[in-house]
Amino acid sequence: MAATTHTVTNQPPPLVGYDVFANDPALTEGIARYVADSRQGDAREELGRLGQAAGSAHARHWGEQANRYPPVLHTHDRYGHRIDEVEFHPAWHRLLGHAVTAGLTDAWSRPDGHVLRTAGFIVWTQAEAGHGCPVSMTHAAVPTLRAEPELAAVWEPLLTSRIYEQELRPAAEKSGALAGMAMTEKQGGSDLRATTTRAEPLAAPGEYTLTGHKWFCSAPMSDAFLVLAQAPGGLTCFLLPRVLPDGSRNSFRLQRLKDKLGNRSNASAEVEFDGRTWARRVGEEGRGIATIIDMVAATRLDCVSAAAAVMRQAAAQALHHTAYREAFG
Numbered sequence: 001m002a003a004t005t006h007t008v009t010n011q012p013p014p015l016v017g018y019d020v021f022a023n024d025p026a027l028t029e030g031i032a033r034y035v036a037d038s039r040q041g042d043a044r045e046e047l048g049r050l051g052q053a054a055g056s057a058h059a060r061h062w063g064e065q066a067n068r069y070p071p072v073l074h075t076h077d078r079y080g081h082r083i084d085e086v087e088f089h090p091a092w093h094r095l096l097g098h099a100v101t102a103g104l105t106d107a108w109s110r111p112d113g114h115v116l117r118t119a120g121f122i123v124w125t126q127a128e129a130g131h132g133c134p135v136s137m138t139h140a141a142v143p144t145l146r147a148e149p150e151l152a153a154v155w156e157p158l159l160t161s162r163i164y165e166q167e168l169r170p171a172a173e174k175s176g177a178l179a180g181m182a183m184t185e186k187q188g189g190s191d192l193r194a195t196t197t198r199a200e201p202l203a204a205p206g207e208y209t210l211t212g213h214k215w216f217c218s219a220p221m222s223d224a225f226l227v228l229a230q231a232p233g234g235l236t237c238f239l240l241p242r243v244l245p246d247g248s249r250n251s252f253r254l255q256r257l258k259d260k261l262g263n264r265s266n267a268s269a270e271v272e273f274d275g276r277t278w279a280r281r282v283g284e285e286g287r288g289i290a291t292i293i294d295m296v297a298a299t300r301l302d303c304v305s306a307a308a309a310v311m312r313q314a315a316a317q318a319l320h321h322t323a324y325r326e327a328f329g
């Protein structure tokens with residue numbers, strides 16, 4: 001049989017090569033209203049650059065790859081040592097690196113920081129939504145860490161840095177770091193007072209070991225986690241670094257990854273703390289929820305912004321598609 005050449009008609013071109021920020025009237029109006037006049041020019045330029053990147057063919061391709069090739073858990077190395085690492089597709093690191101470089105974890109100290117960061121988050125989420133989870137948690141960890149100024153002095157510059165370093169190393173050897181949070185347990189779910197993870201004080205002030213589990217710990221390759229555990233004085237917030245100051249790995253056992261319906265590019269792990277897991281107290285014993293709630297609240301605001309971003313992108317895709325299609329006359 002002779003080969004036939006089939007011409008594709010009545011299909012849209014891909015929606016790429018446009019500025020996601022400049023084409024969003026509500027977002028541009030928000031910037032006009034809420035950013036100081038003296039900073040308007042810089043804000044539009046910065047968000048315009050991010051908007052072009054978010055609407056580019058290469059960012060859309062990264063987003064597709066990060067979801068097509070989901071993260072893979074490696075509990076052990078080839079010789080049988082525990083490593084508890086998650087391997088992500090390079091596209092995930094490109095997306096995350098771009099977000100960090102664009103300042104999407106930095107809002108608390110720069111002028112108009114929250115307006116600019118939220119606008120940027122809405123823009124960049126439209127390239128891919130899953131990697132927004134570590135971006136959001138890293139940004140959100142700052143106010144909780146400030147409850148312990150000595151810890152904040154070390155970690156805040158790393159969390160708000162515009163440098164993305166994916167390798168796990170001690171904080172002192174890094175120029176940028178990511179943070180996550182681990183609160184939810186099997187028996188408690190939303191009810192954090194039902195937490196059973198225990199924290200035993202060590203001789204050094206503020207230092208503890210943890211024994212227990214967490215049922216949902218997203219972005220488990222982050223450099224540090226804010227976690228809740230029962231100390232002698234009640235439910236308490238802790239900072240748990242993946243790597244200890246001497247360069248050895250903290251005990252942070254990744255049991256398995258969740259098989260999730262959404263948020264697929266991101267890993268969410270079940271973790272266990274085996275009694276050797278080292279952590280630093282953040283805030284007073286017994287004030288755990290009051291301490292971590294600042295982080296939780298900031299991530300929940302991002303849930304709203306990211307949902308708005310996904311709806312915006314869905315509407316843009318639908319309008320673009322229908323503008324190029326004809327059906328039923």
Ligand SMILES: Cc1cc2nc3c(=O)[nH]c(=O)nc-3n(C[C@H](O)[C@H](O)[C@H](O)COP(=O)(O)OP(=O)(O)OC[C@H]3O[C@@H](n4cnc5c(N)ncnc54)[C@H](O)[C@@H]3O)c2cc1C
Nearest residue numbers: 180181182183184188189190191216217218219260263268
């Ligand atoms: C993609 C994803 C990522 C996550 N990442 C993390 C993470 O990084 N760190 C972390 O700590 N947790 C994480 N979680 C867990 C998340 O915080 C919990 O799923 C959430 O707190 C709800 O708990 P649960 O799923 O056990 O539901 P439950 O608490 O058992 O709730 C079940 C149902 O009861 C309702 N309900 C609960 N409490 C009440 C109440 N007081 N009044 C009325 N109704 C109520 C809920 O609305 C829900 O419909 C993640 C979850 C998802 C889906």
